[in-house]
Amino acid sequence: DAKTTQPPSMDCAEGRAANLPCNHSTISGNEYVYWYRQIHSQGPQYIIHGLKNNETNEMASLIITEDRKSSTLILPHATLRDTAVYYCIVRVVTGRRALTFGSGTRLQVQP
């Protein structure tokens, strides 16, 4: 699986959009981009994933650049409950099943 690079920490004001970047410049054509988050003392939680196109669900939006070398997770209206570590993970479509976690971004939502 391709390696990902994320900023170690970010702050966001409550009610504002949180934009979390991820660099995955060595991604190959058969690799998905997944985002998970881990709130303190809980297990990681799936947020969203995509291959090429931008994706949106009830939790977030995922914007993948055209060359697929980077992506941005957008939480449109951050709340205090969104304070967590956010992991960007690249995973091959077939073959090895497991997720390999990088260091992630610690997002602190400020009141």
Added chain:
Amino acid sequence: DTEVTQTPKHLVMGMTNKKSLKCEQHMGHRAMYWYKQKAKKPPELMFVYSYEKLSINESVPSRFSPECPNSSLLNLHLHALQPEDSALYLCASSSPGLDEKLFFGSGTQLSVL
């Protein structure tokens, strides 16, 4: 039911003890995982079971012994652990497919004295 249930939530054990961690899911998932997470670090993969067969062992010491008795249940047997094995142990499950998602339990916080 989209839950992965792990028991116990907390466990304290001595280095000579034998204990087991349990994980259960009723989502019909055929892949199950054990991850280990030290404080302020990302989860690290330990084992993967696929269709009740061990498919990945990330060179985990033999004092950790996984078992998958059926498609809903995953155990991690612990014996002769060291204090450095103290960590949060996370179980996850997924349904094999092109865009499968892992569902995680809340973990067992293990302290080895």
